[in-house]
Amino acid sequence: MDIVVIGIGQSLRGDDGAGPEAVRRWQEKFPATASRLRVETAELPGLGLLDLLSGARAAVIVDAVQTEAAAAGTVLRLALDEAAAFASGANSAHGWGAAETLALGRALDPSLAACRIRLVGIVGADFATGAGLSPEVRAALEAAAAAIEEEVKDRL
Amino acid sequence: MTKNIEVGALARVEGEGGLYIGLTDGNVTEVRVDIYEPPRFFEGFLIERFLQEVPDITARICGICPVAYQMSSVYALESILGIKVSPQVRLLRRLMYCGEYIESHALHIYLLQAPDLLGKESALELAAVAPEVVKDALRLKKIGNEILKAIGGRSVHPVNVCVGGFYRWPDVEPLRALLPDLEWGLQAARECVRWAKDLPYPDLEVDYEFVALHHPEEYGVIEGEVWSSKGRKTPVTEFEKAYLETHVRHSNALHSHTVEGTPYLVGPMARLNLNHAQLHPQAKEALKESGVVLPLRNPYKSLIARAIELVHFYAEAIESIRAYRPEGPAHAALKLKAGEGAAATEAPRGLLYHRYAINKQGRIQRARIVPPTAQNLPRIEADLFAMAPKLVKMEHAEATLTAEHLVRSYDPCISCATHFLKLTIEHK
Numbered sequence: 001m002d003i004v005v006i007g008i009g010q011s012l013r014g015d016d017g018a019g020p021e022a023v024r025r026w027q028e029k030f031p032a033t034a035s036r037l038r039v040e041t042a043e044l045p046g047l048g049l050l051d052l053l054s055g056a057r058a059a060v061i062v063d064a065v066q067t068e069a070a071a072a073g074t075v076l077r078l079a080l081d082e083a084a085a086f087a088s089g090a091n092s093a094h095g096w097g098a099a100e101t102l103a104l105g106r107a108l109d110p111s112l113a114a115c116r117i118r119l120v121g122i123v124g125a126d127f128a129t130g131a132g133l134s135p136e137v138r139a140a141l142e143a144a145a146a147a148i149e150e151e152v153k154d155r156l
Numbered sequence: 157m158t159k160n161i162e163v164g165a166l167a168r169v170e171g172e173g174g175l176y177i178g179l180t181d182g183n184v185t186e187v188r189v190d191i192y193e194p195p196r197f198f199e200g201f202l203i204e205r206f207l208q209e210v211p212d213i214t215a216r217i218c219g220i221c222p223v224a225y226q227m228s229s230v231y232a233l234e235s236i237l238g239i240k241v242s243p244q245v246r247l248l249r250r251l252m253y254c255g256e257y258i259e260s261h262a263l264h265i266y267l268l269q270a271p272d273l274l275g276k277e278s279a280l281e282l283a284a285v286a287p288e289v290v291k292d293a294l295r296l297k298k299i300g301n302e303i304l305k306a307i308g309g310r311s312v313h314p315v316n317v318c319v320g321g322f323y324r325w326p327d328v329e330p331l332r333a334l335l336p337d338l339e340w341g342l343q344a345a346r347e348c349v350r351w352a353k354d355l356p357y358p359d360l361e362v363d364y365e366f367v368a369l370h371h372p373e374e375y376g377v378i379e380g381e382v383w384s385s386k387g388r389k390t391p392v393t394e395f396e397k398a399y400l401e402t403h404v405r406h407s408n409a410l411h412s413h414t415v416e417g418t419p420y421l422v423g424p425m426a427r428l429n430l431n432h433a434q435l436h437p438q439a440k441e442a443l444k445e446s447g448v449v450l451p452l453r454n455p456y457k458s459l460i461a462r463a464i465e466l467v468h469f470y471a472e473a474i475e476s477i478r479a480y481r482p483e484g485p486a487h488a489a490l491k492l493k494a495g496e497g498a499a500a501t502e503a504p505r506g507l508l509y510h511r512y513a514i515n516k517q518g519r520i521q522r523a524r525i526v527p528p529t530a531q532n533l534p535r536i537e538a539d540l541f542a543m544a545p546k547l548v549k550m551e552h553a554e555a556t557l558t559a560e561h562l563v564r565s566y567d568p569c570i571s572c573a574t575h576f577l578k579l580t581i582e583h584k
Contacts, residue, residue, distance in 0.1 A: 044219070047263075047294065048301075048311070100280060107283045108291050 002057040003155055005034075005148060007041040008049070008098055009064050015072075015124030015137045018064040022122060022144035029142075030149045037152060049098060050105040050112070058116040058155045060148055063098055064137075065121035072125035073136035075143045077151065080106075080117045116155070120147045158182070161547075161556050166563060169268075170220060171570025175563060176406075177540060177547065184544035187537045189563060191407040193570050199523040207233050207518045208319055208490075214510070214525070215313045218569060220263070223256040223304070224503030226317045227378060228510040228525075231499030233319045236514055239488045245321040246378075247476050251331075252307055252314070253377050253501075254473035258300030258341070259311075260504035261424075261462040261469075264567045265348065266293030269459050272561040273355045289351075292344050296466070299337045303473060306330040321487030331477045338477070342470040345463065346442050352463040353446040357456040358558060362542055364453060364535070365418060366426035367399070369502050375434045375468055376427065377502045383430050384420065385451070392500045395509050401526060409570070412531040419534035422506025423566070424461035425452050436475075439468035455539055456565045492518040503528055505569055529568045536566055 007023030009016040020041035027034040040052045053059055070076065080102065106113045122144050125134040133141075161177040172193040178186035198217055202210060214229045215222035227249060234241065241249075266289065267279040276282045283290040301311035307326045308314020316322045364385070369392075371380035382390040382398070390398045399420070401410040414420055428435075429451035432443065443450075443464050452461055498511035506528030513522040539562055540547075547555040 047297070050294070051298065100278075104280050104283055104290070107280065108287050108294070 002055060003152060004038040004040060004053065004056040004059045005062065005152060006039075006049070006052050006059060007062045008043075008045060010043050012129060012131055014126040014128050014130055014132065015122075015134050016064050016127050017131075018122040018124060018133060018137050018141075018144070019062040021133060022062050022120070022141050022148065025141045026145035026148040029145050033149060033152055033156070036156065045098075045101075047101055047104075049101045050109070053105065053112060053115060053117075055111075056115050058118075060118050060120060060151045061098065062120045062122075062144065062148060064124040064127075066127065067123055070123045071136070072123050072134060073140040074123040075140055075147050076119075076121040076123065077147055078119040078121055080119065082119075118151050120144060120151060159552060161552070161559055163556060163560055166560060169564055169568050169570060170218075171568075173568070173570045175540075175559060177544075177559060179548070182548060184541065184548060187540040187544075188406045189533055189536055189540075189568075191409045191533070191570055193408060195408045199525055202512075202520045202523040205520050207512075207514055207520065210512070210520065211317050211319065212313075212315065215317075217525070217527070218503075219312050220260050220569065221256055221503045221505065221508075222313045223252045223308075223317075224501055224508050225525075226314075227253070228499050228501045228503075228508045229512070230317060230319050231378065231501065232497045232510045232512050233514070235497035235499060236495040236512070237319070237490060237493065239320055239490075241321050241488065242484065244480070244482060244484075245486070247479060248307060248322060248326070249317075250374075250377060251473060251476040251480070252304060252317070254469040254476065255300045255303030255307070255311075257465060257469040257504050258303070258473070259297045260300070260567075261466045262293055262297035262300065264504075265352070265459055265462050265466070266290060266296075268567065269561075269565055270355070272557075272564060273357065273456075273459070295337075296341055296344055296348075299334065299341045302334055302337070303331075306334065318487055320490055321485070323486065325482035325486045328480060328482065331480060335474065335477060338470060338474045342438065342467065342474065345466040345470045346438070348466055349442045349446050349460070349463045352460050353448055355459065357454060357459075358561070360455060360539070360543060360562075361453045362455065362539055364426075365414065365420040366429050366451070367420045367422050367507060367531075368426040368430045369500055369507055370431055371434065373434070375436070375472070376431050379499075379501075382500060382507065384414075385426075385430060388414075392509070393498055395498065395500060395526075396511070396524075399526075399531070401530065407533065409527075409530045409533055411534045412526065413534055419538050420531065421535045422528050422531045423458060424465055424504070424506075425455070425458045426506065427502060428452065428461040428464060435464070436468045436471040438471040439464050442467045455562060458565055458567075490518070492516060496522075498524075505529060505567055506531060527569070529566075529570065532566055532568065536563055536568070 007020035009019035011017040163175040211226040366385040369376040370383040496513040
């Protein structure tokens, strides 16, 4: 269980909830792979993201992204250093977004620096308060689940 | 400095707010901490809820200090029902506060305020030059979270607290297993005080009225009287007669002041200045060793008060875990009756007051919550006024940073503070 899949996002901030939703969809579609890995979902982990990554040799982080560079519903597969270009749509308390937390953790912890982290990003349309995903993001969950599966299959 | 200071969104504070300092003819004439985070109407949500739902709803007001929001509500509701909890329940409740103070103070000291004092833009920049300091900070904080997880099932918004006690006794073993980490944390907290006493704090001395909960036999956190450094001693049931809340246009958080109309200060400096005699011997020793003279009156130095409290709560956590022996029922039975009751406890950021009225079915009829940051907002604005002669002599960028740092040194929790009781629109 040294590979972890982490879905991040708030279910009450519209498309910000895409990360955990995509992870749940992947678990349903690919139970054989999902049962062999550690799977976590977190609404707003802040610095707790470092605990979720603790002990992992490889990780796939699934998160909503906000960008003008791609249409809503686009599924992106990114290396960690590409993540800073994308900002999470929902503000987190004390400004500890996933990108800053990962940068801090990797600066401090050699084992985290050695952990291979990949990101599956789902471009969101609407991050306003309220439950529910936009139609574009809902339609993208299948593709996101397939992207997670491809990312983890390479590492099993 | 020749132009106004406008900070649209304050960084490294919890919640959403801005800062405005206006100049006329070179003098500061207007200071506003703008709170535009929307009001959250928690008091309204509670109406007609059964009393046992209240602690889990009020916990949601804050992700950093959920324990205080749970506890102020359970103590207020228990006072209506005449429940006196068992010594082991009380010990566990204080242990939860230990966890909450540890995680909240470690975060603020190292990751939110220290970058300001050391001239760094963020904790990330601090980590680049002092990785060991930030590593210790994360470990110190995590141990606090682990205490909450062992008692309440999870570290944020723990779920075990109920009116009358706990839903079930937490297991002894996971708590005992934390002792080696806590022993390390106690020494790290002592080191934190040594480091904190010599940081380059900006000069500012303010003649505050400090207000905190006081308990004669322990460091005031739950139960006791509301004491003020001006000599006022107020039973919690009289709190709203001595301390009043009003609405101001630029803030979605109400502003508090004393009955005389003056601002007052709650939080770590107020607690330390009023309650240092009740500190744990380890914290007293740390205070003595530091050479810090009380009362502290420099808001930037509230970091030192947090560091000394960090020692206190690490030491208390160790003793509480050693003394924890669950036996008998984990919670008292509820005998419902109608009534009204209030309680105050000390959240990491200061006094947190709750009052509820319930009907004979135990449903909430009225709720009133006065959070610490709302009490401190007028004080923050008054401090910025006090700083004004210095600010106007600085370059604009330096003045902005000094003012922002002052706000951050208060560790304001804006999300907690935003609440409206009633909005009246006057037609003239």
